[in-house]
Amino acid sequence: MNIVVAQSGGPTAAINASLLGVYKQARQWPDVNTVYGAKNGIEGILKDDLLDLDTYLSTQEAQTLLRQTPSSFLGSCRYKLPSAASQPTVYETIRRVLEQHDIGAFFYIGGNDSMDTVDKLSAYFAQVGCSIQVMGVPKTIDNDLVHTDHTPGYGSAAKFISTAMMEMIRDAAVYDLPSVLIVEIMGRDTGWLTAASALPWLNGEQAPHLVYLPEVPFTADAFLADVRRMQKQTNTVIVAVSEGVTLEELSAFQSGDVDAFGHKYLSGIGKCLETLVKQKIGCKVRSVELNVLQRCAAHFASDTDLTEAERVGAAAVEAARAGATGQVAMLQRTGDAPYAVTTACVPVCEVANHVKYVPRDWINQEGNRVTEEALAYIRPLVMGEPALHTENGMPRQLRIK
Numbered sequence: 001m002n003i004v005v006a007q008s009g010g011p012t013a014a015i016n017a018s019l020l021g022v023y024k025q026a027r028q029w030p031d032v033n034t035v036y037g038a039k040n041g042i043e044g045i046l047k048d049d050l051l052d053l054d055t056y057l058s059t060q061e062a063q064t065l066l067r068q069t070p071s072s073f074l075g076s077c078r079y080k081l082p083s084a085a086s087q088p089t090v091y092e093t094i095r096r097v098l099e100q101h102d103i104g105a106f107f108y109i110g111g112n113d114s115m116d117t118v119d120k121l122s123a124y125f126a127q128v129g130c131s132i133q134v135m136g137v138p139k140t141i142d143n144d145l146v147h148t149d150h151t152p153g154y155g156s157a158a159k160f161i162s163t164a165m166m167e168m169i170r171d172a173a174v175y176d177l178p179s180v181l182i183v184e185i186m187g188r189d190t191g192w193l194t195a196a197s198a199l200p201w202l203n204g205e206q207a208p209h210l211v212y213l214p215e216v217p218f219t220a221d222a223f224l225a226d227v228r229r230m231q232k233q234t235n236t237v238i239v240a241v242s243e244g245v246t247l248e249e250l251s252a253f254q255s256g257d258v259d260a261f262g263h264k265y266l267s268g269i270g271k272c273l274e275t276l277v278k279q280k281i282g283c284k285v286r287s288v289e290l291n292v293l294q295r296c297a298a299h300f301a302s303d304t305d306l307t308e309a310e311r312v313g314a315a316a317v318e319a320a321r322a323g324a325t326g327q328v329a330m331l332q333r334t335g336d337a338p339y340a341v342t343t344a345c346v347p348v349c350e351v352a353n354h355v356k357y358v359p360r361d362w363i364n365q366e367g368n369r370v371t372e373e374a375l376a377y378i379r380p381l382v383m384g385e386p387a388l389h390t391e392n393g394m395p396r397q398l399r400i401k
Contacts, residue, residue, distance in 0.1 A: 001104030002034040003317075004050060007139075008041035008110035008117070009078070011071035012153030013160075013298040014309035015139045016398075018109050019073055020066050021313025022137065023057050029321055036101060039400075041077035042108070042117055046090070048097045056400065065398040067306060068386060070296035073398065081117045084124045091124045098132055105133040105320045109313070111140030111151070115328060115352040122326035122348065135316045136328035136348050139309075141295055143192035146354045147346045148330035152312055153295075155305030155381035158196030160297035161185060162382065164290065165240065166200045169207045172236045179284040180227060180237045180277050183208070184270030186294055187242040191215055191358045193294065195370045196378050197240035207238040214244035215358050216367035223273065224280050226368050231283075245269050299395055303384030308341060315343035339380035 005022045007015055019037075026035045035053045038044030056073075057063055066073060084091045098106065108118050115136050122134035138145050141157035165183065172181045185194045191213025198211050209230045212218055230237045247269065270287035277285040308331055316329040327345040334340045362374040389396045 001031055002036060002102050003029075003032055003105045003107065004036040004038055004045070004098070004101070004103050005053075005074075005107040005109065006038035006041045006044060007072040007074045008076055008108060008114040009140065010111065011076060011296050012139055012141050013070045013156035013296055013301045014152045014305045015071070015109055016066050016069050016073045017306040017309035018137050018139060018152055018313035020057070020063055021310035021315075022107050022109070022317055023053055024063070024310075025314035025317035029317065033102075036103070037074045040075040041079060041110070041114075042081060042094070043077045043079050044074070045094050045097050045106075048100075050101060051400070056398070062398060064389065065396055067310070068298055068301070068388060068395060069397040069399070070298035070301075073400065078113075080113065081120050084120065084127070091121070094121065095125070095128070095130055095132070103132060105135065107135050107137055107313075107316055107320070109137040109139050111138070111142065112145060112352065112355070114139075115145070115348050118328070119326070119348045119352040126326070133320045133325035135320050135324065136351070137313050137316045138328060138330065141193060142187060142190060144190045144356050145351055146356045147328075147351055149333040149341065150331060150381055152305060152309030152331075154192060155302035155308075156297065157186075157193055157294050158199070158378055159302045159305075159382035160294050160300060161193060161196045161290065162199035163300060164293075165197045165208060165238075166203070166205065168288065169200060169205055169238060172207075172238060176235060177284060178231060178235055179286070180239065180281070182239045182241060182270050182273050182277070182285070182287040184241055184243055184287060184289040186290070187214065187244045189214060189244055189355050189357070191242045191244070191363075194240050194242040195358055195362070195374050196382070198370050198375060199378060199382065202375060202379065206234070207236075208240040209234065209237050210239045210368045211370055212239070212241040212245050212368060213358055213363060213370070214242050214246070215360065216363055218245045218247060218367070220247060220276055222367075224276065226366075227277060227281060239273070241269055241273065243269055247272060299388065301386060302382045303386045304381055306386055307384075312343055315345070319345045336376070336380070339383075
């Protein structure tokens with residue numbers, strides 16, 4: 001038989017390491033003839049747009065470059081799979097394409113919405129008596145998948161955010177005058193990424209002075225009071241805020257547009273708070289939106305993240321080899337001193353469309369900082385720097401030509 005792997009959702013610095021894990025482990029499966037990659041996620045299967053990964057990944061050099069290449073090597077999509085009852089032809093097309101290529105197992109690397117696809121497709125195959133296995137491989141910088149200690153992609157994004165925060169701390173300290181710096185960080189429903197902005201505290205930094213996550217209520221009055229209080233202690237107040245934080249005044253700074261899954265495009269809270277500070281406090285203020293930089297900053301990726309991403313991809317293949325389907329490979333923490341993880345699989349129906357939030361007791365009572373428990377959880381995930389292969393002073397990257 002053959003297998004096929006695809007990538008979906010937002011890119012990360014580690015998603016290609018998971019692709020590498022699937023590919024290398026599948027190449028150890030004696031019954032597998034061809035390892036296909038579907039371009040642009042499930043859309044590539046619907047369009048029968050598959051490529052033989054041996055063409056790109058058969059050499060050690062190519063595999064090394066793939067591991068350090070950010071974003072989705074195969075391309076991605078935001079395609080929401082409809083229900084089989086409402087549009088059965090979509091499922092019939094997927095099944096036909098897979099059977100035409102003698103596909104025995106399909107591996108989908110992605111986040112929450114991608115796991116919804118895995119759930120629907122595996123349920124459909126079970127319903128119609130199709131033997132094609134469907135397995136999920138977790139990926140998301142948001143770190144919001146349930147039943148896993150953390151998700152591949154998060155550690156590298158957290159490393160970039162904490163590093164960028166330290167650099168902004170140095171920059172903001174140059175001038176001896178009252179100022180406020182507001183840093184907007186990704187995180188639709190959860191504050192895992194914003195929590196990582198506090199890692200500089202481990203290196204003796206006082207900033208960021210205020211950290212706001214969407215898990216707790218947020219008001220303009222409380223924010224302004226926090227800033228004024230901090231201004232009595234330091235000239236430069238640095239604020240980290242999640243894009244998922246809600247505020248009545250925020251609507252004027254957002255487009256209101258939504259993606260295929262109905263998710264709103266959220267950026268704007270940083271500029272909104274900048275305007276509030278300018279109007280109500282009147283000091284020098286600037287907002288910085290890290291935006292897509294935090295997703296694919298592979299030049300300073302976490303080696304722990306890349307290693308675990310590859311490992312979880314391989315674990316999904318091994319589970320399928322043992323007969324599993326409709327499952328997601330997960331990381332489970334087994335120790336903190338020293339840090340250690342193992343892999344396991346859970347039913348995808350228990351993962352899809354569920355959200356893992358930052359525990360409330362990892363946020364202080366005032367809702368404007370995170371606790372030592374949060375930092376202890378994140379710290380091991382950002383450790384290690386992979387050897388970076390460069391050309392002309394820039395990282396080398398693998399791409400489909």
